Amino acid sequence: MSRITKAAATALVAGLLATACAQGSATKGAESTPGGKVTVRYFTFSAAPDHVKDLDTIVAAFEKENPGVDVVVETAPYDEYFTKLQTSIAGGTAPDAFELNYENFVTYAAAGSLLDLGTVAGDTDDSVYAPESLAAFKHDGKQYALPASFSTVVLIYNKDLFKKAGVAEPTADWTWADEQAAAQKLTDKGKKVYGDFQPVQFFEFYKTLKQAGGEFLSADGTKATFDSPAGEKAATWLVNKVGKTMPTEAEIGGTADYDTNLFKSGKLAMWHNGIWQFAGLKDVPFGWDVVVEPGDTTKASAVFHNAVAASATTRHGKEAWAWARFLSSSGTAATTRIASSWELPPVSDQAVLAGYLKDPVPANRQAVFDSLKSIALPPVIKRQQEMQDVVTKELSNAAAGRASVKDALATAAAKVDELLR
Structure with a gap:
C-alpha cells in the first residue's frame, strides 16, 4: 500500500505559498466529439452551498477559452458526498471529474478508481504547482489528481x-x-x-x-x-x-x-x-x-487540502484533465477563490493573497496564515x-x-x- 508520508505532507503545506499561478487555454490538443461539444460532469462538495456562483464564474471562463467543452456541475454536502461518489463509481455512473480531499485520495487511488492524468495531459508544464503539492497527489509514481485549494x-x-x-x-x-x-x-x-x-x-x-x-x-x-x-x-x-x-x-x-x-x-x-x-x-x-x-x-x-481527479472510466479524459488543470491553476480560479473567501488557492502571487487580507470581515485574517506555522x-x-x-x-x-x-x-x-x- 502506498502512503503519503508525514514528511511529504508537511512539505506540501510548506510549499503551498511558494507555487505559481498561470492563466491560459487548457485544452490545446484536446479533441471534441464529432458533431458537438463534449460534456464533462464535475462533482464537488466544497462549492455548495456558498460558492456555487463562484464555481459558475470559473466554469464560464473555462468554457470561453475551451468552446468545445461544456462543464456540468453537480454538488452534494460533505456528509453525503463520498457515499454518493462511491455509489456512482460502483454503479458505473461516475462523474468525469470530481473533487477529492487529501484524506480520501489514497483510498480512491489504491482502488483503481482514478485516471492517470499523465496519460491525457496536454500542457505538461508543472511549474505552476509546488513539487510537494503534486507529489502528495501521486500514487505509485503516477499523477492521479491536481491540487486545487487548501484551508x-x-x-x-x-x-x-x-x-x-x-x-x-x-x-x-x-x-x-x-x-x-x-x-x-x-x-x-x-x-x-x-x-x-x-x-x-x-x-x-x-x-x-x-x-x-x-x-x-x-x-x-x-x-x-x-x-x-x-x-x-x-x-x-x-x-x-x-x-x-x-x-x-x-x-x-x-x-x-x-x-x-x-x-x-x-x-x-x-x-x-x-x-x-x-x-x-x-x-x-x-x-x-x-x-x-x-x-x-x-x-x-x-490544514485541509482538496484536489481534482478524473474517473478511471471517463470517456473524456483529455477534457476532464483540461478542466482539472483550469480549476486548479488558472488565474481566474485563484482570484475568484480569494475574492469570495472560498478556501485558498496554492499560489505565490502576493497581489492575489493581499486581496484576501484586505477583506475587512473577519478583521484578523492574518490568523489564517499564522495557523500554517504549526500544522496538524x-x-x-x-x-x-x-x-x-x-x-x-x-x-x-x-x-x-x-x-x-x-x-x-x-x-x-x-x-x-x-x-x-
Missing part, C-alpha cells in the same frame, strides 16, 4: 457575546485553560447560550492530540499510538465540554448544521471551524472575528473512511457516557490496528 481551521468567536459578558477576547497566546475559563463564563444555559462548540470526532481529535504532544500513528504508519496519556488528555478535553459549555448529543439531536445555525443565531460564543465558513457569516447581525486555535503543550492547526495534518491510511468512523464512534460513546475515555481510546486503537493490517 485551515481557526477559532471563530462572537465579539458581542464576549463584550456583554465582560470577558477578554481570545488572543493568539491562549491555551486550553484560557478557552475553558472563558467558555464557562460565556455559557448561559437558561438563555441557551453556549460558550464553546468543538465536535467530538476524528477531525478534532487528531488535532487536539497534536496540541497535547501526541501522535496518532507510529512513525512507520503500522500501529495506532493515540491510546496514550496525550490521547487521553486530548479526548478528555473534547468530551468534558459536552453538557457543560456546549450542547449534548441529545440536544443536538442529529440536526444538520446545528453548530452553524447556533453561531449565526448569536447563541454561540466560540466555534472551532474552518475558513470555508467565512462567506456564510458575512451578514450575521453581530461582530465576529477569528484567532489561531488555542493549544496545550503546543500549537497545532488543522490528518493521518492517512488506505481504509481512511473506516478509520475516521471508528474513532468518531468511540469518542461519541465517551461523550455520551457509554464508555470511559480510556476504554473508548483502547477500543478505537485496537480497531484501527486491525484496519492497518
Whole structure:
C-alpha cells in the first residue's frame, strides 16, 4: 500500500505559498466529439452551498477559452458526498471529474478508481504547482489528481457575546485553560447560550492530540499510538465540554448544521471551524472575528487540502484533465477563490493573497496564515473512511457516557490496528 508520508505532507503545506499561478487555454490538443461539444460532469462538495456562483464564474471562463467543452456541475454536502461518489463509481455512473480531499485520495487511488492524468495531459508544464503539492497527489509514481485549494481551521468567536459578558477576547497566546475559563463564563444555559462548540470526532481529535504532544500513528504508519496519556488528555478535553459549555448529543439531536445555525443565531460564543465558513457569516447581525486555535503543550492547526481527479472510466479524459488543470491553476480560479473567501488557492502571487487580507470581515485574517506555522495534518491510511468512523464512534460513546475515555481510546486503537493490517 502506498502512503503519503508525514514528511511529504508537511512539505506540501510548506510549499503551498511558494507555487505559481498561470492563466491560459487548457485544452490545446484536446479533441471534441464529432458533431458537438463534449460534456464533462464535475462533482464537488466544497462549492455548495456558498460558492456555487463562484464555481459558475470559473466554469464560464473555462468554457470561453475551451468552446468545445461544456462543464456540468453537480454538488452534494460533505456528509453525503463520498457515499454518493462511491455509489456512482460502483454503479458505473461516475462523474468525469470530481473533487477529492487529501484524506480520501489514497483510498480512491489504491482502488483503481482514478485516471492517470499523465496519460491525457496536454500542457505538461508543472511549474505552476509546488513539487510537494503534486507529489502528495501521486500514487505509485503516477499523477492521479491536481491540487486545487487548501484551508485551515481557526477559532471563530462572537465579539458581542464576549463584550456583554465582560470577558477578554481570545488572543493568539491562549491555551486550553484560557478557552475553558472563558467558555464557562460565556455559557448561559437558561438563555441557551453556549460558550464553546468543538465536535467530538476524528477531525478534532487528531488535532487536539497534536496540541497535547501526541501522535496518532507510529512513525512507520503500522500501529495506532493515540491510546496514550496525550490521547487521553486530548479526548478528555473534547468530551468534558459536552453538557457543560456546549450542547449534548441529545440536544443536538442529529440536526444538520446545528453548530452553524447556533453561531449565526448569536447563541454561540466560540466555534472551532474552518475558513470555508467565512462567506456564510458575512451578514450575521453581530461582530465576529477569528484567532489561531488555542493549544496545550503546543500549537497545532488543522490544514485541509482538496484536489481534482478524473474517473478511471471517463470517456473524456483529455477534457476532464483540461478542466482539472483550469480549476486548479488558472488565474481566474485563484482570484475568484480569494475574492469570495472560498478556501485558498496554492499560489505565490502576493497581489492575489493581499486581496484576501484586505477583506475587512473577519478583521484578523492574518490568523489564517499564522495557523500554517504549526500544522496538524490528518493521518492517512488506505481504509481512511473506516478509520475516521471508528474513532468518531468511540469518542461519541465517551461523550455520551457509554464508555470511559480510556476504554473508548483502547477500543478505537485496537480497531484501527486491525484496519492497518
